[in-house]
Amino acid sequence: MQERDVTKGQETLFDTEEMVLNMGPQHPSTHGVLRVLLKLDGETVTDLDCDIGYLHRGVEKIAEHDTYAMITPYWDRLDYVAAVSNDLVYVEAVEKLLQVEVPRRAEYLRVILTELQRIASHLLWLGTHAIDIGAVTVLLYAFREREEILKIFEDFIGARLTAHAFRIGGLWWDAYPEFVARVREFLKIIPGRIDEYETLLNTNRIWLSRTVGIGVLSAEEAINLSLTGPALRGSGVSYDLRKAQPYSAYPEFDFEIPLGENGDTYDRYLVRMAEMRQSVSIIEQALDGLPEGPVMAKVPKVIKPPVGEVYHSIESPKGEIGAYLVSDGTGKPYRMRVRPPSYINLQSLKRMSIGHLVADVVAIIGTIDIVLGEVDR
Amino acid sequence: MADENKDTPESHNDGQEEKGREGDGRPAGSPEGGPPKGSEVGADVPEKAQPLPPEAGAVDPAAEVEEKVKPGLTPGEEVKTEAKAENALPGVEKPSKTPMVEGASAEGGEPPAAKEPPPARPAPPRAPASEKAPPPKAAPAAGHKPAPPAKKGPSITSDITDDPLINRIRDRFSGAITEAVATLGQQIIRVNRESYLELCRFLHDDGEASFDMCTDLTAIHWPERAGEEFDVVVLLYSVAKNRRLRVKTALAENAACPSVTHIWAGADWMEREVYDMFGIRFDGHPDLRRILLPVDWPGHPLRKEYPIEYRDNEWTDRHIEYREIDYDTSLIDVKYSERR
Numbered sequence: 001m002q003e004r005d006v007t008k009g010q011e012t013l014f015d016t017e018e019m020v021l022n023m024g025p026q027h028p029s030t031h032g033v034l035r036v037l038l039k040l041d042g043e044t045v046t047d048l049d050c051d052i053g054y055l056h057r058g059v060e061k062i063a064e065h066d067t068y069a070m071i072t073p074y075w076d077r078l079d080y081v082a083a084v085s086n087d088l089v090y091v092e093a094v095e096k097l098l099q100v101e102v103p104r105r106a107e108y109l110r111v112i113l114t115e116l117q118r119i120a121s122h123l124l125w126l127g128t129h130a131i132d133i134g135a136v137t138v139l140l141y142a143f144r145e146r147e148e149i150l151k152i153f154e155d156f157i158g159a160r161l162t163a164h165a166f167r168i169g170g171l172w173w174d175a176y177p178e179f180v181a182r183v184r185e186f187l188k189i190i191p192g193r194i195d196e197y198e199t200l201l202n203t204n205r206i207w208l209s210r211t212v213g214i215g216v217l218s219a220e221e222a223i224n225l226s227l228t229g230p231a232l233r234g235s236g237v238s239y240d241l242r243k244a245q246p247y248s249a250y251p252e253f254d255f256e257i258p259l260g261e262n263g264d265t266y267d268r269y270l271v272r273m274a275e276m277r278q279s280v281s282i283i284e285q286a287l288d289g290l291p292e293g294p295v296m297a298k299v300p301k302v303i304k305p306p307v308g309e310v311y312h313s314i315e316s317p318k319g320e321i322g323a324y325l326v327s328d329g330t331g332k333p334y335r336m337r338v339r340p341p342s343y344i345n346l347q348s349l350k351r352m353s354i355g356h357l358v359a360d361v362v363a364i365i366g367t368i369d370i371v372l373g374e375v376d377r
Numbered sequence: 378m379a380d381e382n383k384d385t386p387e388s389h390n391d392g393q394e395e396k397g398r399e400g401d402g403r404p405a406g407s408p409e410g411g412p413p414k415g416s417e418v419g420a421d422v423p424e425k426a427q428p429l430p431p432e433a434g435a436v437d438p439a440a441e442v443e444e445k446v447k448p449g450l451t452p453g454e455e456v457k458t459e460a461k462a463e464n465a466l467p468g469v470e471k472p473s474k475t476p477m478v479e480g481a482s483a484e485g486g487e488p489p490a491a492k493e494p495p496p497a498r499p500a501p502p503r504a505p506a507s508e509k510a511p512p513p514k515a516a517p518a519a520g521h522k523p524a525p526p527a528k529k530g531p532s533i534t535s536d537i538t539d540d541p542l543i544n545r546i547r548d549r550f551s552g553a554i555t556e557a558v559a560t561l562g563q564q565i566i567r568v569n570r571e572s573y574l575e576l577c578r579f580l581h582d583d584g585e586a587s588f589d590m591c592t593d594l595t596a597i598h599w600p601e602r603a604g605e606e607f608d609v610v611v612l613l614y615s616v617a618k619n620r621r622l623r624v625k626t627a628l629a630e631n632a633a634c635p636s637v638t639h640i641w642a643g644a645d646w647m648e649r650e651v652y653d654m655f656g657i658r659f660d661g662h663p664d665l666r667r668i669l670l671p672v673d674w675p676g677h678p679l680r681k682e683y684p685i686e687y688r689d690n691e692w693t694d695r696h697i698e699y700r701e702i703d704y705d706t707s708l709i710d711v712k713y714s715e716r717r
Contacts, residue, residue, distance in 0.1 A: 053669035058685075060654075061678050065685055096561060099533075223589050223616055226643025237616060244619050308533040308560045311612055311623065313592070324612070326597055339593040339612075347646045376669060 018046065021358065025054055029132045029362040032372030036349075036361065043357045048350045052343075055376035063336035068094050068303040069168060071336065076162040078338060079374040081124050084117040084153070085316040086374075087166045092247060093312035093323035094168045095297075097305040106170035106295040107249035112183065112286045113156070113165050114248075114314075115279040119190065120149040121317035122272050126197060129269070129366035133210045138200055145193050148186050152179070169299035180287055187280055187287075194276055201269070211266040215352035215364040218263060225348045228341055229319025230275060231368055234260035234268030241315040248314075253285045265367040272369075304331050311339075318342050318369055338377055342370040534560045542586060550576055565623040573609075573626040574635040580613060580622065581640045588613035588622060591641035594648060596655045600681045606630045607657055611637065611644075628657060636662040654679035 024035040033054035039047035059078065063071045075090045076083035088110060095102060102110075127142035150160040155176060157163040165171065201207045217227070222235040232239055240257045242250045258274030260267025305327040313322030322339030345368050352364045537543045537557045546566065547554050553572035558565050568576045580588045593612040600606055605627035613622045628634055636659035637644045648659045649668040656677035659665055667674065674692060676683055 053671070056669045058678055061683075061685060097533075099561075220589075221642075224642045226591055226641065226647075239616050306533050309565075310561055311563060311593075311621075320592065322593060322612075324593065324595065324610075335597045337593070337595045343646065344593075344643060347643060351642075 023358075023361070025051070030365060031128060031370055032375075034346075034365070034370070034372055034375070036365075038353075038358060038361065040358065043359075045353050045356055045358065045361060048353050048361070050346060050349060052346070052372070053376050055372050057377065059377045060336055060338060063333055065332065067331045068305070068333065071333070072166070072168070073162070073164050075338075076164050077373060078340065078377060079121075079316065079318060079321070079342065079371045080161055081371055082117050082121040082317045083159075083161065083163045084113050084157075084165045085121075085314065086321060087164060088114050088248070089312060089314045089316070089321050090323050091166045091168050092314065093310055093325050094303065094305065096312050097308065097310045097325060097327060098168070098299070098303065100169055100297050100299055102170050102248075102297050103294045104249070104291045105174075105293045106297075108286050108290050109171055109175055109295065110166060111249050111253070112283050112290075113153075115283045115286075116149050116152065116183070116186075117163075118279050118317045119276050120146050122276050123149075125272065125317075125366075125369045126269075129363075129369075130201065130207075132362045132366045133207065135201065135204070135207060138197055141193065141197060141200075145190060148189075152182055152186065155179070155182075167296070168303060170294070170296035174295045180290065183283060183287060187284055190280055191277065194273060198273060208266065210360075210363055211269060211367075212264060213262075214265040214356060214360050215367060216262065216264045217348065217352060221351065222263065222348070225351060226344050227319070227348055229315070229317070229345065229369075230271045231268055231319065231345055231348070233257065234271045234367075235263035236261055241313060241320055245313075247312070249286070250282075252289070253282050255282050265363055268367045302331055304329060313339060316341060318371065318374070319345055338374075340374045340377060342368075342372075342374045343377070346370050346375055534558050537564060540564070545585065546576070546579070549579065563621065563623065565625060567625045567627070570626050570628060570632065570634065573624075574637065576624065577611070577637045577640055580624070586615065586622075587617050588615045590614045590616055591637065591644045591647070592621070594637070594644050594651065596651045596657055596679075598655060598679065598681045602627075604629050607655060609634050609651070609657065633658040633660045635660050636665075638662055653677070656680065 019040045021038040021040055022035065023038060024030040025033040030036065035051035035054070037049045037051065038045050059074050062074065066074075072087060072090055075086040078086050123142040123146040127139035127146075130136075130138035130142075153163045153165075154160050156173070156179060157165045217225070217231075217235050219235045219237045222232050223237060227235075228239065236259050238257055238259055241247070242255075243257055255278045258271045258278065260271050305325075307327060307329040309324070309326040311322060311324045313320045319341030320339065321341050322337075324335075324337035324339065325333050326335040328334040349361075349364060349368060352368075353361045356364070535558060537559050540557075543557050543564065543566065547557065550568065550572050553569050553576065554566055555569060556565075556567040580586045590613070591611060592614045593610075595610050595612075597608040597610060598606060599608065607628040607630075608625050609628060611624045613624065614620070615622075626634070634657055636648055638648060638659075639661070645662070645664070646668060648662055649665060651657050652659060652662075652665055653667040653670055654677055666672070670678070671692070673695075676688075678688070
């Protein structure tokens with residue numbers, strides 16, 4: 001029998017080497033096909049790199065070969081859990097370029113639909129974020145309410161997920177007869193349900209220990225990283241395009257911009273929860289004031305904007321989504337650029353994760369709220 | 378629709394918008410980029426002043442369409458006029474009278490309409506562009522910025538003249554700012570590449586500007602603009618002042634652009650994407666790699682010469698491993714030919 005040097009054995013067994021861990025692209029908590037490479041010291045993240053592009057379809061290239069009207073459906077498929085919001089930014093950008101005035105009824109219906117979409121998107125975020133962290137119940141509840149919104153969409157638009165709601169100049173259809181009643185019914189139940197989720201999470205000890213102080217970003221850092229949306233507002237920066245640079249019918253509604261204080265995962269959670277309540281209030285106001293009239297402006301059959309360019313952006317559930325269109329006077333855009341909030345927000349993952357544990361990376365990916373269809377385009 | 382900037386396009390007059398367009402390198406007839414903007418503003422003017430009427434008489438229907446558009450007054454008007462002109466062309470149905478019906482069928486009706494008019498919209502951008510290319514070269518001698526001709530269609534672009542911040546920037550970077558225009562109320566300044574980085578730093582640090590967020594950074598390819606094939610476009614936003622500004626700089630085919638990542642950390646992935654899609658290198662970028670496409674992808678897709686179809690076949694062939702599989706054919710008792 002050979003004598004073994006026990007101390008040496010321990011050294012090799014409990015070595016403190018740095019290690020690279022591959023997470024994704026099939027990992028369920030990466031919300032799609034995001035691959036993250038983590039450099040670890042023990043369980044602490046020391047460096048991080050994102051590998052994206054698995055879903056790249058070349059939307060911007062395709063757009064140069066399609067007419068303005070043909071491009072709209074591609075926008076549904078960018079952020080596919082907030083298709084209506086994506087549509088809105090594109091059609092408004094083209095309308096701006098054409099200088100078309102959209103009828104007020106159409107503007108109101110657009111606001112109602114996009115705010116419903118915001119609630120649906122936040123519900124999906126809430127469910128998946130919670131299940132990533134370990135609270136499975138919330139997902140089941142959140143999807144129950146989201147289903148109601150999707151049903152309303154299905155009856156209005158004809159699709160649940162890639163809802164192609166808007167046209168350049170207005171809407172495809174006017175609201176169906178029971179639309180207002182159904183939305184009101186939904187608005188009656190949803191505030192109580194949001195309370196329910198908050199009872200499950202707000203003071204839940206596990207939830208708190210997994211989110212408070214995780215992924216902290218100061219306001220300056222967040223701005224410097226071009227962060228937008230609830231992720232930025234969680235750091236206390238009051239930047240919401242609905243207020244800052246109002247579009248559609250938003251100036252006519254009264255609502256607040258919820259802000260966080262500490263810029264951590266918990267604050268971003270609170271911001272999104274409060275945003276859902278604000279959305280409910282906006283939809284109520286829009287339903288009360290819903291004007292009668294046409295839903296489609298007079299738009300030329302062949303859309304040929306004048307030579308020039310426009311950048312238009314709106315507040316999507318994920319952040320600032322923008323459309324930058326360069327027109328050369330022909331029926332197809334010379335260049336179309338999508339300003340993708342998920343893609344740009346995802347950059348901050350590195351800054352937020354370094355120094356935290358591997359398990360926290362999952363929470364931070366959740367709190368940024370990305371959709372890979374839009375990250376990769 | 379509410380506009381973000383204080384400057385409204387109302388203030389434009391024909392003279393100013395003329396300059397704006399040319400600065401963009403896109404004179405009316407040649408939206409693709411046409412004559413170089415290096416040879417500058419004065420270049421285009423004579424060509425627009427004199428040759429346009431004869432040209433319009435001589436050339437194709439598209440020129441006619443454009444001609445018809447010219448006299449329009451407001452930008453909104455332009456769109457309508459243009460649409461009418463198009464409808465009046467042979468092969469296209471006359472416009473329907475009832476607004477709602479027309480509206481409702483507009484998009485549905487488009488594909489056929491798009492098929493018919495090819496004669497009606499024959500490459501106005503390309504052919505005239507090549508015709509027009511020579512004059513600018515000869516013209517620079519004609520001095521700079523003479524009063525532009527009044528005969529000019531409505532434009533959505535106008536010069537910025539009275540904005541305090543833009544004036545400040547102009548004073549400080551006098552020669553470097555080659556253009557400052559407002560399109561639909563959105564302010565755009567164009568700077569030469571040498572001063573680009575300095576300007577960006579100024580815009581970030583200066584208390585009055587304080588553009589603390591880089592909303593977006595992208596590029597546009599103008600292959601016909603010799604020596605200035607690319608525009609790098611930076612969209613800036615100031616959270617404190619709630620104001621936007623677009624900075625453009627032109628680059629030659631193989632020139633590198635200074636990176637602004639150390640000013641705005643958010644520009645990191647945006648510059649990587651521009652590198653990936655256009656092949657523009659950014660000097661000083663900490664980690665310039667492809668981001669959306671595989672590392673060994675051939676070419677840069679958003680360049681205009683890059684075709685759109687079958688681009689992945691070659692790459693896929695290189696990376697996919699084909700294997701012969703031996704099927705036990707005896708197990709298949711029904712022949713394909715016998716199946717219905």
